[in-house]
């Protein structure tokens with residue numbers, strides 16, 4: 001649409017292996033960025049975020065100290081998706097642009113089908129024009145995400161361990177700790193020591209993952225990944241993660257997320273396509289890094305685990321500023337109680353109600369699998385039929401429909417509506433009062449020792 005401008009397309013995710021291993025190829029990409037007037041970040045949504053390889057490229061920019069090539073460049077971001085957490089991926093890229101001191105103009109996040117209609121095409125053309133004009137006229141831009149400040153405590157576990165029984169539950173701790181003696185590995189050790197029974201501790205670097213997800217969609221028909229038998233990820237995920245009762249995810253923040261290794265791990269989960277496979281599991285997050293300054297990261301985790309039907313018990317980080325006393329003993333206690341709470345919740349089968357993130361997300365998938373994506377993902381379609389998800393369509397609720405069909409005309413008579421409005425609230429509250437009147441004392445499992453402490 002704008003032939004007067006030159007567009008160079010750089011496939012940073014697809015060519016990641018080359019860019020990572022061949023410095024010359026990487027430098028050529030960076031040189032092109034340095035020579036450009038503007039940078040348009042383009043990506044498909046992958047598991048509530050950008051693809052793991054895309055993230056790894058961003059890590060390389062910081063690791064290799066070439067941020068200056070991006071500084072002061074005008075920039076914008078464009079994605080395609082089915083709108084499942086497109087905002088979190090865009091928040092991430094925008095924040096990265098701010099970290100690179102770029103001049104962020106705007107983002108554009110259409111549904112992957114939007115270009116098939118005139119309105120969608122027009123919107124894209126207008127977005128493009130605004131971006132190009134912003135570069136030409138050097139519009140002022142404002143930073144939206146402040147730089148992250150590292151404030152990790154020099155963690156040294158001090159309190160004697162107070163292990164709790166695993167109560168026969170399967171506990172799995174997954175982490176990406178590289179060095180023996182950093183905060184993450186110490187926190188992982190503390191978590192392990194918080195249980196008296198057997199616990200599996202797995203470093204995700206030790207899992208044989210040959211490739212990141214290549215988006216081939218072979219899994220769509222029956223959840224069989226193209227890499228089945230070629231590496232051990234699928235077998236590992238099925239036998240270790242999907243069978244656990246409590247899953248502890250421990251990672252150090254790398255830029256505005258966890259590491260690209262973690263992202264690749266999450267992307268490969270896609271062999272289950274859009275069917276929740278962690279239903280009823282208790283999830284604990286243990287993070288080394290400025291988690292409280294990056295709410296987008298928690299939004300990704302909340303959304304992901306809510307959609308999965310799991311229960312996010314809580315998150316603990318090593319941020320000194322977030323500890324009332326700012327010392328290691330407090331972090332010990334926080335980790336101990338997070339682990340104890342996870343077992344207790346597993347024992348009680350506790351799952352807190354989903355929020356907008358899980359409910360809204362699931363409705364997006366339900367509508368897509370019922371309609372446009374059914375042929376691509378028949379395995380999801382079958383799973384949704386089996387789980388009764390399609391019965392949550394409002395039109396499937398017969399009694400509600402009848403009430404609306406016959407009740408609405410009656411209530412549209414002004415005198416009846418007036419009387420209805422008067423009793424509306426008492427009528428709404430009445431069924432709850434009846435439930436409360438019948439309630440009996442709760443019968444909940446006793447908290448174990450660490451929980452009491």
Ligand SMILES: Cc1cc2nc3c(=O)[nH]c(=O)nc-3n(C[C@H](O)[C@H](O)[C@H](O)COP(=O)(O)O)c2cc1C
Pocket residue numbers: 043044045046047048049079080081082083084085086112213215216217267270
């Ligand atoms: C592994 C994988 C993960 C995906 N994760 C998401 C997601 O979290 N949210 C979303 O809206 N779409 C997700 N999608 C859909 C892709 O974003 C969509 O296929 C892509 O935008 C299509 O791009 P294209 O139109 O350029 O081919 C995912 C697709 C794959 C293959």
